[in-house]
Amino acid sequence: MTLLGRLAFAAGALRGLLRPGVAGGAYTEQDADPRERRVPADPRAEALVAALLVLAGLLAAAFGVLIAVDPQTQLLGLTFGLALAALAAALIVAGKRVVVQEIDVEPRKPPDPADDERLVAELRTVGEGISRRRALAGAAGVACAGLAGAVVLPITALGPSLDAAPDKTPWKRGRRLVTPEGRPLRAADLVLGSFASALPEGADKRELGSPVVVVRVDPGTIRLPAARRDWAPQGILAFSQICTHAGCAITLFRYPVDEATSNGPALVCPCHYSTFDVRRAARPIFGPAARALPQLPLAIDASGVLVAAGALSGSVGPSWWGVKS
Ligand code: FES
Known part of the structure; x- marks a missing residue:
């Protein structure tokens, strides 16, 4: 029937x-x-x-x-x-x-x-x-x-969000870095040991791949891989602001007054204290994060503004978003 x-x-x-x-x-x-x-x-x-x-x-x-x-x-x-x-x-x-x-x-x-x-x-x-x-x-x-x-x-x-696309970010060659207020970020704005947050000019600020942290260290102490030698003009380095442990925003920068008696410059995540050595391509040196922060290659344009010299070096965010290494 x-x-x-x-x-x-x-x-x-x-x-x-x-x-x-x-x-x-x-x-x-x-x-x-x-x-x-x-x-x-x-x-x-x-x-x-x-x-x-x-x-x-x-x-x-x-x-x-x-x-x-x-x-x-x-x-x-x-x-x-x-x-x-x-x-x-x-x-x-x-x-x-x-x-x-x-x-x-x-x-x-x-x-x-x-x-x-x-x-x-x-x-x-x-x-x-x-x-x-x-x-x-x-x-x-x-x-x-x-x-x-x-x-x-x-x-x-x-599971992971359908729109999670950690490999796609707004960063590309020639894109200027701007402050959260939208003002172009100049190399001269960063003194030795300083830290700033930056975004890609004209892009969606809410994208996870957008925010980067910019720091300035002594150029003579930087130990980047050979392929990244020119990624840090005047000792200025930029990395994704999204922690590779669980995705918190990295908001702390440790810079020693006297390195002979203190640890070296490092970015620190406030959530679980993962610590990233900025002079060695932000590789993790403490805490639960197992992967380096993706690095943004930098250049300085004719007017002194920091610009991206390419895309981020890797996938943004935690490994469980699909990043294998
Ligand atoms: S989210 Fe950064 S250390 Fe856990």
Whole structure:
């Protein structure tokens, strides 16, 4: 028996039970036969059901898109709720105006096998009143696909964000460094031992790859890899501000007054005190971070403003964002 058949059978049985005088056994063969079978064939109702099913599917699909684009928006609840409401409305209209309505009352007597066969034969024809079967089936498919996606997609919240793309940052050759207030950062703004936060000019400040820390140390003490020899003009170095342990912003710079009695210059993360040796390409020397901060190669333009000489040297942020080394 098809799903529609089962629904019709269940609805008929329920209506029979609720009908006064029938459930109590008052009907006899002498009464007028109350059986009725309506086959509505209402194309407008079918079109309405199809439209509501498609609407449910589209709203559920919008829910999936929102999860990927903006997982925090309150529109998530609105779209999913409206999708369920549209589905419920479609089922109500289908139940009342599309699916065959049948009343079948029988006198109480021993069941006749022939009656059973007749009932089965009638149930096999319950779809006769539906003239737009394919349209309704397609609309139901849209609704099912959308709602299935809406149910499955929230599972992605258990893993990394869909928009986490640690390898893509706004930094590229020639992009000027600006202060958080938007003022171009000049090499002369940084004295020996100073520290500044900087952003790429004109880029989205909220991107994780945007913020860098800029420090100035004695150029004679810098020990960068050979490939990075010219990345620190006048002893000025820049690194991603996002800690490679758990993604906190690095806001501390330790610079010794007397290195003979103190530790050397280092960036320190305030969350769990991971410490990065800036003179050796920000490799971690203390704390839980296991990976160096990505370095931004620097240059100084003709007006003395610091500019990026290329992209960041590696992926921004914690290793569990997909960075393997
Ligand atoms: S987040 Fe920086 S040390 Fe943990």
